[in-house]
Amino acid sequence: MEGAHGTARKVDTVARRDMILRAAVRVFARQGFAATRVEDVAAEAGVAKGSVYLCFDSRDALLVAAFEEYAAQAQAVIQQARSGAGDGLERLASLVRSVVDTVAAEPELARILVDLWAARRRGEATGVDIRAVYREYRAVIAELLADAEAEGISRAGVGEGHAAVVVGAIEGCVLQWIVDPALPIAEPAAPIVDVCVEGLRRRGAA
Numbered sequence: 506m507e508g509a510h511g512t513a514r515k516v517d518t519v520a521r522r523d524m525i526l527r528a529a530v531r532v533f534a535r536q537g538f539a540a541t542r543v544e545d546v547a548a549e550a551g552v553a554k555g556s557v558y559l560c561f562d563s564r565d566a567l568l569v570a571a572f573e574e575y576a577a578q579a580q581a582v583i584q585q586a587r588s589g590a591g592d593g594l595e596r597l598a599s600l601v602r603s604v605v606d607t608v609a610a611e612p613e614l615a616r617i618l619v620d621l622w623a624a625r626r627r628g629e630a631t632g633v634d635i636r637a638v639y640r641e642y643r644a645v646i647a648e649l650l651a652d653a654e655a656e657g658i659s660r661a662g663v664g665e666g667h668a669a670v671v672v673g674a675i676e677g678c679v680l681q682w683i684v685d686p687a688l689p690i691a692e693p694a695a696p697i698v699d700v701c702v703e704g705l706r707r708r709g710a711a
Contacts (some may be wrong), residue, residue: 522560529567534613572633593653605694643668
């Protein structure tokens with residue numbers, strides 16, 4: 506019986522932590538990290554401020570946990586691009602669609618990323634390394650482009666600079682969507698693939 510009760514308490518703790526983290530993501534997205542207090546997260550979650558501190562020792566810890574969740578999703582997309590079926594350009598097209606789908610499914614996380622980018626531009630410390638995610642996206646896209654060149658289906662000379670353009674196209678569409686929610690976020694995937702993937706295809710390559 507003690508084991509069963511212990512398991513139940515563990516499940517309750519995990520569920521409470523997840524509930525608080527979900528609340529923090531909503532508040533960060535709505536108010537921005539700099540303007541958010543732990544009290545705001547507690548109110549959003551419907552718990553006492555002390556309950557938040559039982560799961561996260563600071564507001565920064567909440568932000569790091571939210572970012573780690575996004576980073577885990579990014580890793581899954583990157584791994585699929587590296588190990589999935591298809592040639593380099595097909596896997597790149599799938600990666601673009603997967604990233605856009607992830608953003609559409611997790612709009613609050615997307616808004617937090619933009620807030621973190623702006624904070625970095627202002628020179629503010631946030632405790633997360635957003636550069637690492639961008640670097641890994643550029644790296645995997647460069648790998649896919651190298652595969653496509655080796656397969657003879659892409660134009661010669663594509664590389665990390667082109668990878669940065671692909672990432673920029675995705676991020677640019679996300680930023681437009683955050684500023685203007687009327688933009689259907691899932692629809693830009695096809696134009697991005699058309700311009701940034703098919704535009705790199707070698708002439709005559711099927």
